[in-house]
Amino acid sequence: PDQATEPIVTLALRLNVPFAIVPCCVMPSLFPNRLQRRYNNDPVRSYSAFCQYLLDMASDEEEFEVGYLPFVGRNKVIYSGMI
Numbered sequence: 001p002d003q004a005t006e007p008i009v010t011l012a013l014r015l016n017v018p019f020a021i022v023p024c025c026v027m028p029s030l031f032p033n034r035l036q037r038r039y040n041n042d043p044v045r046s047y048s049a050f051c052q053y054l055l056d057m058a059s060d061e062e063e064f065e066v067g068y069l070p071f072v073g074r075n076k077v078i079y080s081g082m083i
Helices: 005-015 047-055
Strands: 065-068 076-079
Touching: 005 047, 047 076
Parallel strands: none
Antiparallel strands: 065 076
């Protein structure tokens, strides 16, 4: 499950270290405070909204990168450019 996905990004940003995550489950009932900044602060309830939420965590100095792993399913990788 993805309970640790957001804290991984938060800690990596705080420590200024590289990270790579493969988001999977949105879990909106566990994280009702996740709001979409770009869409009127609507709750994050879909996979695409969760991925955008994570991408929006990037600092002004750095954008995160997106890649894809070579298998079928949730294969999107979000990572810091420092890797």
